[in-house]
Amino acid sequence: xxxxxxxxxxxxxxATLIVGTAYRYWTGERGWTTxxxxxxxxxxxxxxxxxxxxxxxxxxGGHVIGILIPKSLTDGVGISEHLYHIISLAGGIPAGLLFFxxxxxxxxxxxxxxxxxxxxxxxxxxxxFVIFLTIVTGFGGTLLNAVxxxxxxxxYRECISxxxxxxxxxxxxxxxxxxxxxxxxxxxxxxxxxxxxxxFTRLVHxxxxxxxxxxxxxxxxxxx
Amino acid sequence: MKIKAQVCMVMNLDKCIGCHTCSITCKNVWTxxxxxxxxxxxxxxxxxxxxxPRNWEDQEKWKGGWEVDGSELKLRTGSKLxxxxxLFYHPQQPELDDYYEPWTYDYETxxxxxxxxxxxxxRPRSLITQRRMEIKWGPNWDDDLAGGDSARSxxxxxxxxxxxxxxxxDIFMKYLPRNCNHCLNPACVAACPSGAIYKxxxxxxxxxxxxxxxxxxxxxxSCPYKKVFYNWxxxxxxxxxxxxxxxxxxxxxxxxxxxxxxxxxxGILLYDMDAVKAAAKTKDSKEIYANVLxxxxxxxxxxxxxxxxREGISEAVLNAAKISPVYQIIQxxxxxxxxxxxxxxxxxxxYIPPLSPIAKKFEEKVYLPNSEAMRIxxxxxxxLFTAGNTQIILQVLQRLLxxxxxxxxxxxxxxxxxxxxxxxxxxxxxxxxxxxxxxxxRIKLPAGVQGKTHEQLRELQGxxxxxCPGGFC
Numbered sequence: 001x002x003x004x005x006x007x008x009x010x011x012x013x014x015a016t017l018i019v020g021t022a023y024r025y026w027t028g029e030r031g032w033t034t035x036x037x038x039x040x041x042x043x044x045x046x047x048x049x050x051x052x053x054x055x056x057x058x059x060x061g062g063h064v065i066g067i068l069i070p071k072s073l074t075d076g077v078g079i080s081e082h083l084y085h086i087i088s089l090a091g092g093i094p095a096g097l098l099f100f101x102x103x104x105x106x107x108x109x110x111x112x113x114x115x116x117x118x119x120x121x122x123x124x125x126x127x128x129f130v131i132f133l134t135i136v137t138g139f140g141g142t143l144l145n146a147v148x149x150x151x152x153x154x155x156y157r158e159c160i161s162x163x164x165x166x167x168x169x170x171x172x173x174x175x176x177x178x179x180x181x182x183x184x185x186x187x188x189x190x191x192x193x194x195x196x197x198x199x200f201t202r203l204v205h206x207x208x209x210x211x212x213x214x215x216x217x218x219x220x221x222x223x224x
Numbered sequence: 225m226k227i228k229a230q231v232c233m234v235m236n237l238d239k240c241i242g243c244h245t246c247s248i249t250c251k252n253v254w255t256x257x258x259x260x261x262x263x264x265x266x267x268x269x270x271x272x273x274x275x276x277p278r279n280w281e282d283q284e285k286w287k288g289g290w291e292v293d294g295s296e297l298k299l300r301t302g303s304k305l306x307x308x309x310x311l312f313y314h315p316q317q318p319e320l321d322d323y324y325e326p327w328t329y330d331y332e333t334x335x336x337x338x339x340x341x342x343x344x345x346x347r348p349r350s351l352i353t354q355r356r357m358e359i360k361w362g363p364n365w366d367d368d369l370a371g372g373d374s375a376r377s378x379x380x381x382x383x384x385x386x387x388x389x390x391x392x393x394d395i396f397m398k399y400l401p402r403n404c405n406h407c408l409n410p411a412c413v414a415a416c417p418s419g420a421i422y423k424x425x426x427x428x429x430x431x432x433x434x435x436x437x438x439x440x441x442x443x444x445x446s447c448p449y450k451k452v453f454y455n456w457x458x459x460x461x462x463x464x465x466x467x468x469x470x471x472x473x474x475x476x477x478x479x480x481x482x483x484x485x486x487x488x489x490x491g492i493l494l495y496d497m498d499a500v501k502a503a504a505k506t507k508d509s510k511e512i513y514a515n516v517l518x519x520x521x522x523x524x525x526x527x528x529x530x531x532x533x534r535e536g537i538s539e540a541v542l543n544a545a546k547i548s549p550v551y552q553i554i555q556x557x558x559x560x561x562x563x564x565x566x567x568x569x570x571x572x573x574x575y576i577p578p579l580s581p582i583a584k585k586f587e588e589k590v591y592l593p594n595s596e597a598m599r600i601x602x603x604x605x606x607x608l609f610t611a612g613n614t615q616i617i618l619q620v621l622q623r624l625l626x627x628x629x630x631x632x633x634x635x636x637x638x639x640x641x642x643x644x645x646x647x648x649x650x651x652x653x654x655x656x657x658x659x660x661x662x663x664x665x666r667i668k669l670p671a672g673v674q675g676k677t678h679e680q681l682r683e684l685q686g687x688x689x690x691x692c693p694g695g696f697c
Contacts, residue, residue: 033439033459040352040456042319049312114353115320119456208438210417214304218414219500221228222422 005189006174010167013192020199021207034205037110037119044109052102058095059138062088067164071157081155089146096139103135127201130193137187150181160184226497227521227532229541230408230428230572231471231669232550233480234489234560235401236658237578238624242399244268244364246479246488250403253478254465257690259457261326261351264363265464266403266479271608272378273366275400277322280450281379281564287316288448289411289567290504297505297568299415301446307415316445320456324361326351352456369397380607394585396599398578400608401487403479404451404464405563405571406430408495408519409504412463415446420461426541427492428572429466434690437461448567458690474671486661491548491668492541493572494532495519500570509566509611516562516570520555523548540670547668549657550574557646557654559620561609576658577605577620592629595621627651627658 025032038045066088074084107128110116144150163176177185198204250266269275283289287300301307301316310316329346337344350357366374375381375397406423410430413421420436421443423429432443432452437460443452444461452463467477475481480488496519503515521528523545532542545551553576554560560574579598586597595618596602602621606614626644630651633640640648657665676684 029435030458030460033437035459036439036441036454037456038314038317038441039319039454042317046313053312114355118352119459205438208418210308210419210440212419213417216419218299219409220413220419220422221425223425 002174002177005185006163006177007172009189009192010164010172013195017195017198020196021204024199024204032204032208033202034208035119035124035202037116040115040119041109041113044105044113048102048105048109050102051098052106055095055098055100055102058091059099062092062095066157067161070161070165084157089142092142093146096135096142100135100139103132107132123197123201127194127197127203130190130197134187134190134194137183137190141181141183141187144183150183153179154181156180156184160188225499225521225528225531227494227528227535227537228428228497229426229532229537229545230493230495231406231466232428232491232493232548232554233403233466233477233573234550234553234576235573236487236489236576237398237400238576238658239485239487240268240399240401240578241485242268242270242368243484245482245484246401246403247363249478249482250464253467255462257457259455260453260462260690262320262323262363263453263455263462265451265453266401267363268399268401269364270367270369270375271398271400272375272381272604273369274374274377275402276324276363277318277450278361278374279377279379280448283448283567285316286318286445286448286450288446288450289569290409291568292505292507295505297501299411299446301411301415301442307442308417310442314441314445317441318444318450320352321361324363324365325357327357327359369395380604383607383612384601384603394583394599396580396601396604398580398600400563400575401479402449402451402563403477403573404430404466405449405569405573406464406466407572408500408516408570409568410447411567411569412443412447412452415442416440417442421452424468426537427466427468427471429468429471430463431465431468432461432463434458434460434462448564448569449571455690460690462690471669474669476667476669480667486663486666489549489553489657489661489666491550492523492545492670493548493551493554494521494523494528494537494542494545496521504568504570509568510613512565512568512570513561513610513613513616516565517555517558519570520551522555523551538670544668544670549661549666549668552657557623557650559623559654559658561616561620563609564611565609566611575609576624577609577617579621579624592625592632595619595625623654624658627654631655 110120141150145154159176159180163173166173166176246266247264247268251264254265255261255263264276267276275281279285283300287302289300290297291300327348327350329348331346333344334346348357348359349355369375406429408428410421410423413423413430417440418436418438420433420438422431422433424431439454439459439461441454441461444450444454452461455462467475470477476488476490480490499519503512503519506512506515523529523542529542550560554574559576561577562571562574565571578600580600582593582597583599586593598621602614602617605617606612610616623645630640630644630648644651
């Protein structure tokens with residue numbers, strides 16, 4: 001079973017993410033939007049919106065650093081394990097607080113206001129639940145690890161990170177994930193579920209960035 | 225010189241009776257869908273008043289339109305990077321309550337109610353939440369001044385100071401029908417991060433591509449007229465289309481077609497695209513009106529025609545431009561003015577300012593007043609139409625009064641006064657176009673631009689529109 005979770009599922013997740021997003025783009029571009037709800041409830045977004053997204057971007061950056069940079073590299077430039085740990089917690093705890101706090105405020109906003117109901121689909125509910133579990137397992141695991149409750153032997157840079165890089169290198173090594181605590185396994189699993197659902201939810205908005213706006217002339221003329 | 229054609233509208237406010245027929249027919253055609261209930265692509269406001277959405281003219285609040293900073297023409301809403309930083313929360317974004325919460329009534333209780341002592345009542349229900357609601361504001365709450373509270377918060381009144389008393393004896397009001405101005409320098413187009421809004425090359429109509437729109441909503445605050453709307457259901461921007469499917473078949477927009485007072489004129493203008501930016505960039509906003517007149521070229525000038533043909537403008541469009549009633553009103557007699565030219569978007573819906581009853585203090589002395597002796601203060605009209613230049617308003621009103629004088633003289637058999645601006649024949653022509661003109665004289669649009677047969681159009685039915693065809697919405 002672990003063979004499926006840590007060797008097949010990641011590829012299913014990546015494939016769905018890429019193919020699904022492309023399919024969505026070609027067939028349903030008219031539905032490609034962030035589904036902004038500022039119009040329906042503005043005041044409650046003022047703090048929650050920027051807070052959640054800032055936390056998310058920080059957390060994403062932290063994951064990129066923690067997973068893609070091999071331990072041997074940081075060891076090589078003389079960053080001790082202890083120092084690395086402090087740096088990652090100094091960035092990770094505020095990121096987690098902003099991310100989770102923002103998520104809490106956004107969810108309260110979404111489910112406490114009758115107007116917001118018209119902007120919330122079933123798929124939205126599903127993806128919020130998945131994101132909730134992803135954040136809880138990730139942030140919870142980090143906190144438990146920080147206070148030493150996951151045992152001394154655990155270091156995600158010796159199991160999850162090399163496993164993820166082995167997936168990227170197309171030779172997945174499920175053995176690496178064998179001794180990972182269950183909470184982090186759940187976190188990785190929820191992240192893969194998020195990737196699978198991503199193309200079919202409002203999350204696609206994060207792929208839209210107006211590069212062309214910085215180049216184009218202000219007024220556009222277009223033929224029919 | 226690079227000539228482009230622009231479909232343009234003139235509204236003769238002298239004849240607007242404020243009946244809202246334009247708003248209703250527009251609504252029935254375009255915005256009677258879920259997500260669009262609150263939208264009025266066309267609405268009629270009573271001025272002075274706060275309008276729809278509330279205080280839309282207050283650009284200190286919304287940062288709409290353009291401003292000149294040194295020698296640069298910039299969007300008031302900020303630089304490109306600054307705008308991107310408003311990604312997760314946009315402070316100038318209007319919300320539903322700035323417009324109003326749309327509602328319907330529980331009509332069913334009227335027939336399903338059991339026998340009771342009192343008549344059953346159809347209570348209001350929100351079209352957003354489907355819950356019972358209390359109606360506190362509507363799209364035309366301050367119609368006909370309605371108590372005067374909102375009239376006092378009119379931004380234009382505040383700007384001209386306390387000289388205007390809202391005393392009962394001197395109270396004034398006028399109607400202002402508004403739809404998208406299909407500007408020559410549209411701020412919504414410039415603000416769109418996705419490049420979804422564009423000006424159609426063949427007729428200048430400003431449209432939102434429902435496919436390219438990503439729901440950034442930057443068009444909404446940046447349009448100083450608040451005529452781009454956010455559909456809360458499809459989560460995309462929508463706006464007045466000038467009824468382009470009708471235009472393409474030589475028909476005017478629905479609001480023009482159904483106007484009871486026959487105040488609307490539609491036709492083609494030829495303008496010099498190369499000079500648009502310079503016209504909008506002038507330092508003194510009082511000069512913008514004159515600059516725009518400079519942009520609008522004579523459709524009978526061979527040089528203009530040659531340049532237009534070089535741009536691929538069809539003969540049908542050029543012929544329509546030659547007989548354009550809007551050209552005659554705007555450029556020929558200079559009777560029409562753009563709404564709030566100081567927003568620098570160069571609107572292409574123009575207004576003939578209204579005459580009004582004689583102010584009380586002049587009442588006994590005159591039969592036809594001078595242009596400054598009327599109830600609607602010239603300063604107020606100047607705030608609306610000329611960025612505060614009262615001279616232009618006085619001129620336009622005087623032309624309208626002169627026309628009436630000439631026609632009166634003709635009726636009672638007197639000789640018209642000498643030293644008028646135009647000769648009597650010209651005033652008669654003016655009278656005919658402003659007062660008598662039939663549908664076909666008010667509207668001169670080129671037909672057959674569409675290039676699709678009726679059968680082809682029928683096949684296309686249901687393939688276009690605002691609803692997402694592929695799902696995922």
